[in-house]
Amino acid sequence: MPANQRLCFNCNLPMKRALVRYKHLELEARECPQCQERIFTEDLALKAAAQLEAQRLESEYIKHPIRIGHSWGITFPREIVKVFGFDRPKALVRLHPDVGKGKIEISLQYRQLR
Numbered sequence: 001m002p003a004n005q006r007l008c009f010n011c012n013l014p015m016k017r018a019l020v021r022y023k024h025l026e027l028e029a030r031e032c033p034q035c036q037e038r039i040f041t042e043d044l045a046l047k048a049a050a051q052l053e054a055q056r057l058e059s060e061y062i063k064h065p066i067r068i069g070h071s072w073g074i075t076f077p078r079e080i081v082k083v084f085g086f087d088r089p090k091a092l093v094r095l096h097p098d099v100g101k102g103k104i105e106i107s108l109q110y111r112q113l114r
């Protein structure tokens, strides 16, 4: 029996992989072939939560650069700040400019600057 195989509590039959549609996402669950009871195991629930979180942040954020003295800045939406932990102590923002693609990637780190 595979590690993530579950038996139905009602029928004691092995549950099968099933996809549950929720908010335009297909979430993986287990379903009993007999009584159609559905469960999300812990790892499936965590996977589903990560999918939902990613979808919530998927939308593009359009921002105008703001002049701050001689520099330029942009502000980050509150949910981005929360999910990526901008407000954590020792949060460092690292910029990776890619001039060829016209992109700047931003990564977050949480340690002291040397």
Ligand SMILES: [Zn+2]
Pocket: 008, 009, 010, 011, 012, 013, 032, 033, 034, 035, 036, 037
């Ligand atoms: Zn069942």
